[in-house]
Amino acid sequence: MTDSAAQIAKVALVGDRSPNVVSHTRIPLLLEALAARDRLVLDAYWIPSEEAAAEGAVRGFDAVWVVPGSPYRSEAGVLSAVRTAREEGIPFLGTCGGFQHALLEYARNVCGLTRVAHAENDPDAEDPLIEPLACSLVGHEGVVTIEPGSLAQSVIGSQRTVERYFCAYGPSRHLDTLRAHGLRFSGHDEDGHVRIAELPGHPFFLASLFQPELSGDGSRPHPIVRALARAAVEHAALRAGSQPAVP
Numbered sequence: 001m002t003d004s005a006a007q008i009a010k011v012a013l014v015g016d017r018s019p020n021v022v023s024h025t026r027i028p029l030l031l032e033a034l035a036a037r038d039r040l041v042l043d044a045y046w047i048p049s050e051e052a053a054a055e056g057a058v059r060g061f062d063a064v065w066v067v068p069g070s071p072y073r074s075e076a077g078v079l080s081a082v083r084t085a086r087e088e089g090i091p092f093l094g095t096c097g098g099f100q101h102a103l104l105e106y107a108r109n110v111c112g113l114t115r116v117a118h119a120e121n122d123p124d125a126e127d128p129l130i131e132p133l134a135c136s137l138v139g140h141e142g143v144v145t146i147e148p149g150s151l152a153q154s155v156i157g158s159q160r161t162v163e164r165y166f167c168a169y170g171p172s173r174h175l176d177t178l179r180a181h182g183l184r185f186s187g188h189d190e191d192g193h194v195r196i197a198e199l200p201g202h203p204f205f206l207a208s209l210f211q212p213e214l215s216g217d218g219s220r221p222h223p224i225v226r227a228l229a230r231a232a233v234e235h236a237a238l239r240a241g242s243q244p245a246v247p
Contacts, residue, residue, distance in 0.1 A: 007240070009232035011042045012058045014081045015067035015097070016049055022166070023068045023095070023211050029218035030225055037220070040229040053077035058084050062239070063091040063204075063232035068166065068211055070097030071120050079105045086205060091231035093224065094207035096167050100130045102207040103171050103178065103197060111181045113174055120169050131172045137165035137209075144195045144210065150186035151198045151206055155227040163195075163210035170194070170209055204231035 017024050027044070034040040042063075049072040051057055057080065058064050064085040072078045078098075082105040085092035094102040100118060107113040107129050117125035119132055141164050146153045153159060171194055178197075179185065187196025187208070199205035204227070212222035221229070 007233050007237050008041045008043050009062040009229070009236040010060070011044045011063045011065060011228075011232055012052075012061040012081065013044050013046045013065050013067055014049065014052050014058065014078060015046075015069045016073050017046045018069060021069045023213045026213045026218050027067065030213060030221045033219055033221050034226065034229045038226060038229065040226070040233055042229055042232060047081070049074035049077040051077065052081040056084070057081065058090065059088065061090060062235040063093070063228055065092075065228060066094040066098030066101060067213075068096035068098065070100065070118075070169075072097065072101075075101070075118065075121050079108070083109055086199065086202065089203050091204035091228060091235055092202070092206070093204075093228040095213060096165075096209060096211050099197065099207035099209045100169060100171070102205075103183075104129055106178060106181070106183055106199075107174055110183075111174070111177050113177065116174065118169070127173070129171060129173055130169050133168055133170045136168040137170075138168055140165045142210075143190050144187045145190070146196065147184075147186045150184065150196075151200075151204070152186040152196045152208075152224075155206070156223050163208070163212065164214045165210045166214070167209055167211075203235065204228065 053076050078101045082102050107116045115127050116129035118130040119128040144161050146159050184198050185194045195209045197207045212224040215222040
C-alpha cells in the first residue's frame with residue numbers, strides 16, 4: 001500500500017469527551033481537514049480516561065493524543081496511556097492537560113520522583129510538579145520561542161510562533177531533573193517559562209501547554225497536528241510492512 005490516502009492510521013484520543021470543551025468539538029473538523037487537504041486519514045477512537053487505565057488500552061494504535069479537558073476523571077488512566085506511548089515508541093501528542101500529564105508521567109516513572117503531583121488533582125500535595133500559574137493563561141494568546149534543531153522547530157518551521165492557551169496550571173519544579181533524564185524543553189514563552197516538551201530518540205513525542213487544535217477555524221490543521229498525523233500514517237505503514245507516500 002503506497003497511497004497515503006489509503007493508509008489509515010488508528011489514533012487514540014485519550015480524555016473525557018465533552019461538548020463543553022472547545023478543543024473536543026474542534027478535533028473532528030481537524031480530522032476531516034487532514035483527510036481532505038493532506039490525504040492523511042486518521043481513524044480516531046475516543047478513550048475515556050478510566051478506560052485508558054486498562055492494561056494495553058492504547059497498544060495497537062498508531063498514535064496517542066492526550067487531549068485537553070483536565071482534571072481527567074482518571075489521572076492513572078491518562079498516565080498509563082502516556083507511559084505506553086513513550087515506552088513502546090507510539091507517536092504521541094499531549095496538549096494542555098496532556099502536556100502536564102506527560103511531564104508528570106516522566107517525572108514519576110523515569111526520574112524516580114514518585115511523590116510529585118498535579119496541584120489541580122491534589123491541591124494539598126507537598127511536591128507539586130504542576131502548579132497554578134501566577135497568571136492564568138485561560139483565553140490567552142502569546143509568543144512561544146522555539147529552540148533551533150528541535151523536533152518542535154522542524155514541525156512548526158519557525159523559531160517563533162503565536163499560540164492560544166486555555167490553561168491555569170503549568171510546570172515549575174524539578175525541570176532540571178527532567179532535563180537531566182533526557183526530556184527536552186524546546187519551547188518557552190517570553191518570560192522563559194516552559195511551553196513545549198519533547199523526547200529525543202522517540203519516533204515522535206511532543207507536548208505543548210498551548211492548544212494547537214484551537215488554531216484558526218479548524219480548516220487548516222496546525223503544523224503540530226499535521227505532524228502527528230504524518231507520524232501516525234508512517235507508524236501504520238511500518239506495521240503493515242509498506243512505505244507510505246506521506247505528503
